[in-house]
Amino acid sequence: xxxxxxxxxxxxxxxxxxxxxxxxxxxxxxxxxxxxxxxxxxxxxxxxxxxxxxxxxxxxxxxxxxxxxxxxxxxxxxxxxxxxxxxxxxxxxxxxxxxxxxxxxxxxxxxxxxxxxxxxxxxxxxxxxxxxxxxxxxxxxxxxxxxxxxxxxxxxxxxxxxxxxxxxxxxxxxxxxxxxxxxxxxxxxxxxxxxxxxxxxxxxxxxxxxxxxxxxxxxxxxxxxxxxxx
Numbered sequence: 001x002x003x004x005x006x007x008x009x010x011x012x013x014x015x016x017x018x019x020x021x022x023x024x025x026x027x028x029x030x031x032x033x034x035x036x037x038x039x040x041x042x043x044x045x046x047x048x049x050x051x052x053x054x055x056x057x058x059x060x061x062x063x064x065x066x067x068x069x070x071x072x073x074x075x076x077x078x079x080x081x082x083x084x085x086x087x088x089x090x091x092x093x094x095x096x097x098x099x100x101x102x103x104x105x106x107x108x109x110x111x112x113x114x115x116x117x118x119x120x121x122x123x124x125x126x127x128x129x130x131x132x133x134x135x136x137x138x139x140x141x142x143x144x145x146x147x148x149x150x151x152x153x154x155x156x157x158x159x160x161x162x163x164x165x166x167x168x169x170x171x172x173x174x175x176x177x178x179x180x181x182x183x184x185x186x187x188x189x190x191x192x193x194x195x196x197x198x199x200x201x202x203x204x205x206x207x208x209x210x211x212x213x214x215x216x217x218x219x220x221x222x223x224x225x226x227x228x229x230x
Contacts, residue, residue: 024226025182028167031220032158034151035213038143041123044085045135046112054089054107061109064134069113071133075126077115086112110137118146145214155218156186163222171226179225187219 047068049061072082091104117123120143131138145151164178171178 024176025223026167026170026178026226027221027223028163028170029187029219029221030159030163030166031187031217032155032162033215033217034155034158035215036145036151038145038212038214039118039120040146041117041120041141041143042114043117043127043141044112044114044139045127045130046086046110046137046139047134048108048110048137050092050106050108052106054091054109057107057109058089061111065111065113067133068130068135071129072115072126075122075129076119077117077126081116081118083114084111085114086110112137112139143212143214145216148216151216152218155216156220159218159220160184160222163220167222167224172229174226175229176226177229179227181222181224183221183223185221187221 045068047061047064049057049064051057051060069082073079087110089107089109092106092108093102094105095102115126117126127138127141167178
């Protein structure tokens, strides 16, 4: 089989080492973090009910949760911001006594909802009202940013600048200098909500909350060509 001369020339060009700056490369990774006040909160709360029969436990639980849901709606929480995240019904067992087998003494029903609060100014009153209307189980509260992209972009720019500074320092220490950037990749990024509250709701008269700040991080990796120092 005869190979065209043009194909041989292209293949030779691809096999030749690239000139000058392709003599080496350096890989650096940098991370940046920005902090901002949160503008949204998420809380998981619910109702735990006990009764002698499974049906009675579910009926009581449904009635109590309906009151809680009505209170959340009245406080301005939109239906799209309320989601059922847990529903369970289980028997309550009493241990064996004097050789008698264990027996069921009742049933426990639990229904949990996750609520997103977009107006942090009403967060405390909303939680307080929900507790007073029957919410007796609370699994925690976290804060976040509803539109994190601009802050993440800021963190990305800072991370790239830090990576370039680090690469220049290393290149200078090695007696070389930076050439073109060959690759850019982004690592893990996102926000770190600050959990501020976790307690049994039944023991509270009021619900103090503090949003603090939320940290958003971005990580980048640069692969940069090296070339001899002038």
